Every structure is written in C-alpha cells, then in structure tokens.
Amino acid sequence: xxxxxxxxxxxxxxxxxGLQITNKEFLTKPITLQYPHVAVxxxxxxxxxxxxxxxxxxxxxxxxxxxxxxxxxxxxxxTVKSEKRPGVKGKVxxxxxxxxxxxxxxGQCVDNCKPGAIGFSNEYNLASTRRExxxxxxxxxxxxxxxxxxxxxxxxxxxxxxKQEAAKKAAAAKKEPAQKAPAKxxxxxxxxxxx
Amino acid sequence: MNELIRLLSYMIGLAxxxxxxxxxxxxxxxxxxxxxxRRTGPKEVGPYGLLQPLADGLKLMSKQLIIPANADRxxxxxxxxxxxxxxxxxxxxxxxxxxxxxxxxxxSLIMMFAFASMGGMSILIGGWGSGNKYSLIAAxxxxxxxxxxxxxxxxxxxxxxxxxxxxxxxxxxxxxxGYIWNWNVFxxxxxxxxxxxFLVFFICTLAETNRTPFDMxxxxxxxxxxxxxxxxxxxxxxxxxxxxxxxxxxxxLTTVLFLGGWQCPLGLFPGPHWFLIKMYFLIWSFVWIxxxxxxxxxxxxxxxxxxxxxxxxxxxxxxxxxFIKVF
Numbered sequence: 189x190x191x192x193x194x195x196x197x198x199x200x201x202x203x204x205x206g207l208q209i210t211n212k213e214f215l216t217k218p219i220t221l222q223y224p225h226v227a228v229x230x231x232x233x234x235x236x237x238x239x240x241x242x243x244x245x246x247x248x249x250x251x252x253x254x255x256x257x258x259x260x261x262x263x264x265x266x267t268v269k270s271e272k273r274p275g276v277k278g279k280v281x282x283x284x285x286x287x288x289x290x291x292x293x294x295g296q297c298v299d300n301c302k303p304g305a306i307g308f309s310n311e312y313n314l315a316s317t318r319r320e321x322x323x324x325x326x327x328x329x330x331x332x333x334x335x336x337x338x339x340x341x342x343x344x345x346x347x348x349x350x351k352q353e354a355a356k357k358a359a360a361a362k363k364e365p366a367q368k369a370p371a372k373x374x375x376x377x378x379x380x381x382x383x
Numbered sequence: 384m385n386e387l388i389r390l391l392s393y394m395i396g397l398a399x400x401x402x403x404x405x406x407x408x409x410x411x412x413x414x415x416x417x418x419x420x421r422r423t424g425p426k427e428v429g430p431y432g433l434l435q436p437l438a439d440g441l442k443l444m445s446k447q448l449i450i451p452a453n454a455d456r457x458x459x460x461x462x463x464x465x466x467x468x469x470x471x472x473x474x475x476x477x478x479x480x481x482x483x484x485x486x487x488x489x490x491s492l493i494m495m496f497a498f499a500s501m502g503g504m505s506i507l508i509g510g511w512g513s514g515n516k517y518s519l520i521a522a523x524x525x526x527x528x529x530x531x532x533x534x535x536x537x538x539x540x541x542x543x544x545x546x547x548x549x550x551x552x553x554x555x556x557x558x559x560x561g562y563i564w565n566w567n568v569f570x571x572x573x574x575x576x577x578x579x580x581f582l583v584f585f586i587c588t589l590a591e592t593n594r595t596p597f598d599m600x601x602x603x604x605x606x607x608x609x610x611x612x613x614x615x616x617x618x619x620x621x622x623x624x625x626x627x628x629x630x631x632x633x634x635x636l637t638t639v640l641f642l643g644g645w646q647c648p649l650g651l652f653p654g655p656h657w658f659l660i661k662m663y664f665l666i667w668s669f670v671w672i673x674x675x676x677x678x679x680x681x682x683x684x685x686x687x688x689x690x691x692x693x694x695x696x697x698x699x700x701x702x703x704x705x706f707i708k709v710f
Binding site: 206209 | 415417418419420421422423671672674675676691
C-alpha cells in the first residue's frame with residue numbers, strides 16, 4: 189500500500205518536471221532558420237565544388253596553367269584553357285571550365301594543384317532545372333564583374349620583343365643552310381646503312 | 384417572437400464562436416507544438432500564419448471524397464456527421480455568462496454527459512464503417528477508454544451535485560462565489576479532497592477528448608491515424624474539428640464545475656470574459672500536456688483509470704457525503 193502512494197507522488201513529480209522543461213523550451217527563442225529568406229552560414233571547411241582562389245596580393249588567380257588538375261581528374265570534368273601573351277610571365281588562364289554534372293567532389297584537383305590556386309567553395313545553393321547551369325567557368329565566377337587583364341611588364345616585353353627579333357634573324361639565317369641540308373642528310377644516312 | 388429572435392441570435396453566435404474556435408485551435412496547437420519544440424509553427428500564410436486555417440480548409444474541401452471498397456457505405460458516410468452533432472449540440476447548455484446561456488434548464492449536467500458519450504459511439508461507427516483493421520482496433524480502444532474514464536468523471540461530477548444540490552450548470556456556477564477560495568477546486572470545507580477531484584476530472588477530460596497522453600483512438604505511430612485512417616477531405620476535417628469542439632466543451636465543463644465559470648477570481652470586472660480566460664487557459668494546458676508527454680500504453684491507461692482514478696473519486700465521494708452530513 190505504501191508503494192501505491194509513493195508511485196502516485198513520484199509520478200506526479202516527474203510529470204511536473206516534464207511540463208517545466210517544455211515550458212522553458214516554449215519561452216526560449218525558436219532556432220528555426222527561415223531558409224529561403226535567410227541563408228545558412230557554412231562552416232569554412234565545407235567541401236563544395238572547387239573554385240579559383242584569389243591571391244590577396246595581386247587580386248588575380250595564382251593558376252600557372254600546368255594542367256595537373258585536368259590530368260588528375262578521374263571524371264575528366266575540368267578543362268583549362270590558357271594562352272601566351274606578350275609581356276606576361278608564364279601562361280595566362282583564359283578559361284577554367286568545370287563540368288559539375290560529372291564532378292564527384294573527390295578533391296584530386298585540389299591536391300594536385302602545386303601553387304594552391306584552387307580550393308573548395310562554400311556554395312551550396314546549386315539547384316537548377318537546366319543542365320547547362322552546371323557548366324561553370326570558374327574564372328568568370330572569380331571575377332563576375334569581368335576578368336581583369338594581366339599586368340604587362342615593360343622590361344619583359346622589351347626583352348621578349350628583342351628575343352623575337354633575334355629569333356627571326358636566326359630563322360632567316362637558318363633558312364639558307366636548311367635548304368641544302370636535306371640532300372646532305374640523305375647522303376649521310378645512306379652511308380650509315382652501308383656501313 | 385422574442386424567444387425566436389433570441390434563439391436565432393444564439394444559433395448564429397454559437398456557430399460563429401464554434402467555427403472560429405475550431406479553425407484557430409488548430410493554429411494554436413500547431414504554434415504551441417512548434418514553440419515547445421523550438422520551431423516557429425505556421426508563419427508563411429498571413430501574418431503569424433493566421434490565415435493558415437483558411438488555407439487548410441480550402442485544401443480539405445478541394446479533395447476528392449473516396450469511399451473505400453470494403454467500407455460500409457452508410458455508416459462510413461454518417462460517422463463524421465454523427466461525431467460533429469453532439470459536439471455542436473452540447474454548447475446549448477454552457478453558461479458563458481450569468482445571462483449568457485443559450486438554454487438554461489434543470490438537467491444540463493446530465494445532458495452534457497449523455498451527449499458527450501455519443502461522441503464515443505460515433506467514433507466506433509467511423510472505425511467499424513471504414514472496413515479497415517487499424518480503424519477497428521483504434522475504435523475499440525477509443526470506446527473502452529471512453530467507458531473506463533466516464534466512470535471517475537461521473538463520480539466526480541456527483542461530488543459537485545452533492546455540494547451544490549443542483550444539476551443546472553448555471554446554478555452550479557452561481558453557487559461558487561466571486562472569490563478564488565469559493566471556487567469548487569478550493570472548497571475544502573465541503574471536502575478535503577476537492578483539489579484531487581479536480582485533478583481526476585482534468586485527467587478524465589484529457590482521456591475523454593482523446594488527447595495525447597491518452598490518444599488511443601488515433602495513435603499515429605501504431606495505427607496510422609486511428610479511426611479516421613480511411614477518411615479524406617472534409618470527412619477527416621469533420622473528425623478533426625469535432626476533436627477540437629470536444630476540447631472546448633471539456634474545458635468549458637471543467638471551468639463551470641471547478642473553476643467558477645463566469646465568476647471572477649477576486650471580485651474584479653465581472654463578466655463572461657472570465658469564463659473565456661479560464662477556458663482558454665485550460666485549453667492551453669491541454670496543448671502543453673499534449674506536446675510534453677508521450678503516449679501511454681493501453682494497459683497503463685486502463686490501470687490508471689481502474690486502479691487510481693476510480694478509487695480516488697469514490698473515496699472523495701464518501702468524504703464529501705460525510706462532510707455534508709456532519710457540517
């Protein structure tokens with residue numbers, strides 16, 4: 189009989205504790221984020237699709253267009269387009285195309301990148317109804333207001349022009365002996381065969 | 384002629400009161416559930432989601448009515464109506480204010496209980512008529528629960544009848560004074576166990592309205608949606624609204640019997656608003672309880688009634704009789 193009343197009292201107490209907890213939760217502010225109106229702030233280590241990183245000193249990407257990301261990509265979804273421009277050291281990136289429809293987010297490209305020019309972006313709002321929307325030009329994404337022209341180094345430009353002149357001259361000088369060369373070479377090879 | 388106008392205006396007023404309550408108690412419940420779980424609840428449709436009930440109603444009405452092949456057509460069709468009838472009818476006897484009673488008559492308390500038990504029967508009809516095993520199990524559960532909990536509820540109500548000597552709800556309210564210690568909950572001079580009997584009545588109201596710690600009739604986890612599994616569109620809507628109507632009636636009855644109805648707590652600003660304040664406080668506590676406690680098992684539910692509530696209410700009845708005889 190004593191257990192009977194004890195049960196009632198402990199039961200009622202536990203019910204009161206439960207009610208207190210829900211009351212406390214009721215009075216605290218909801219933690220719901222109104223998603224389409226307010227975006228979630230992603231953690232910095234979120235692994236989204238890759239993006240070109242901006243070099244804080246130059247304000248440009250630090251891609252050297254080696255193409256290692258392109259070669260290392262298991263799904264072949266990266267295309268790096270580059271060209272040589274007068275007066276600029278190294279190659280200049282003209283387009284970095286990521287086909288996100290086949291990307292598996294493995295991160296091989298980021299590992300392969302020697303200069304650390306690419307990283308994972310924090311972007312997660314990637315829904316779309318059109319396939320074409322998933323072919324990103326990461327260079328355009330890095331500079332949405334327009335890709336800036338690389339700085340031309342006047343000294344380098346001068347040197348390059350001189351080199352070109354020299355090369356032209358050398359080529360012109362080579363042309364004359366080169367016309368005679370085939371016959372001579374052919375003779376030599378025949379001689380080798382004989383011996 | 385005057386009487387006719389009075390009745391008509393009461394009918395319109397009650398329909399408006401009922402409609403508003405049924406629509407917005409759903410909103411209150413969803414908001415309460417949301418905030419208790421630290422969500423926001425409905426908020427997109429209208430300011431604070433206040434137009435949500437309208438949107439829900441439109442959605443339910445636009446749905447196709449499908450009658451399952453196994454269903455007993457006649458029973459299936461009339462169950463949602465039958466469940467709504469007593470729920471609406473019971474408002475006839477509730478005293479909202481001293482002179483704000485649709486119909487004041489001698490046996491209003493008995494009438495309340497008589498028609499309230501009709502709700503259990505219509506649940507059985509709905510569950511049986513659906514031709515679905517889940518519905519049938521839920522319906523039998525709901526009925527056995529309603530039967531079990533009607534007993535302590537009635538015994539507790541007899542307490543009140545003994546104290547006040549009347550079965551007229553308005554007379555019961557009139558006899559409780561305008562001060563908080565004159566309410567039946569705290570009338571320790573009539574019986575020492577009055578607060579306990581209030582608790583018993585409160586628990587029984589929870590069970591009678593099929594609310595969550597005792598929602599054997601619905602139990603979403605086990606029986607899909609219980610007795611209204613097979614109902615879609617407005618058939619389901621009627622069951623849902625009847626649930627809220629029963630909630631309003633249960634809380635009104637508790638207010639009338641124990642919390643002094645339209646009497647004010649300290650003699651300040653008397654009026655029908657006190658009735659509404661008390662009733663809505665009780666309704667809020669029901670919502671609060673629903674989103675706090677998990678569902679009991681069925682045997683625990685019947686145990687609670689037969690082993691705890693019935694003995695307690697019987698002891699209380701004896702004590703009340705003794706107090707009235709002695710003092």
